Amino acid sequence: MSYKEEELKEFANQLAQCMENIDQFMVIYLIGNLGAGKTTFARGFLNFFGFDKVKSPTYSIVETYETENKIIHHFDCYRLTNPEELDLIGIRDYENQNCIHLIEWPEMAEGIVSSPDISIQIDGENDLRDINLTPGSTIGEKIFSCLDF
Numbered sequence: 001m002s003y004k005e006e007e008l009k010e011f012a013n014q015l016a017q018c019m020e021n022i023d024q025f026m027v028i029y030l031i032g033n034l035g036a037g038k039t040t041f042a043r044g045f046l047n048f049f050g051f052d053k054v055k056s057p058t059y060s061i062v063e064t065y066e067t068e069n070k071i072i073h074h075f076d077c078y079r080l081t082n083p084e085e086l087d088l089i090g091i092r093d094y095e096n097q098n099c100i101h102l103i104e105w106p107e108m109a110e111g112i113v114s115s116p117d118i119s120i121q122i123d124g125e126n127d128l129r130d131i132n133l134t135p136g137s138t139i140g141e142k143i144f145s146c147l148d149f
Contacts, residue, residue: 002124002128002129002130003128003129003130003131004127004128004129005037005040005127005129008037008040008041008044008122008129008131009040009041009043009044009047010044011041011044011131011147012040012041012042012043012044012045012047012048013044013045013047013048014147014148015028015045015118015143015147016044016045016046016048016049017048018143018146018147019100019143020048020049020069020070022139022142022143023097023098024097024098024139025095025096025097025098025099025100025101025114026099026100026101026117026139026143027100027101027103027113027114027115027116027117027118028045028100028101028102028103028116028117028118028119028120029103029106029116029118029119029120029136030042030102030103030104030105030106030120030122031105031106031107031119031120031121031122032121032122032123033123036122036123036124036129037122037124037129038104038105038122039054039056039076039104041120041122041131042054042074042102042104045072045102046065046072046074046102049065049067049070049072050067051065054074056076057074057075057076057104058076058078058079059079061075061076061077061079061080061085061086061089062074062075062076062089062094064094069098070098070099070100071096071098071099071100072099072100072101072102073094073099073100073101073102074102074104075091075101075102075103075104075109075113076104076105077103077104077105077106077107077108077109077113078104078105078108080105080108080109083108083109083110083111083112084112086109086112086113087112091112091113095114101113101114103116115136115137116136116137116140117135117136117137117139117140117143118133118134118135118136118140118143118144119133119134119136120132120133120134121133121134133147
């Protein structure tokens with residue numbers, strides 16, 4: 001299905017809503033070329049949790065957003081020169097109950113980042129984006145069945 005930018009954010013918002021009351025560590029892979037809309041998707045996801053200012057973690061590698069019930073770590077692995085860099089920043093310390101990892105460019109951190117509960121492939125050009133979701137776990141299948149797309 002094809003989405004315009006605002007529709008992509010709305011879909012991400014719906015995904016966040018489906019994950020809001022799940023009390024376990026979850027991982028979402030955001031996959032796509034430069035400019036595909038991965039950070040736009042992350043913004044829509046984080047907007048659901050009340051965060052209006054969401055910046056790309058391209059240079060910091062990770063940005064953390066905390067609510068009363070959830071901690072969301074938004075990783076951007078694009079600039080990693082070696083996946084072990086994530087070990088140096090203590091990525092395992094970021095894995096807690098009620099925690100969600102949004103991981104852009106997970107292929108750059110292969111073998112270090114946790115397996116995905118949901119992988120989201122974003123493709124497209126101009127103002128339309130196609131998304132393809134693949135559940136990667138039992139909890140991912142539960143989240144997938146909650147979505148309306």
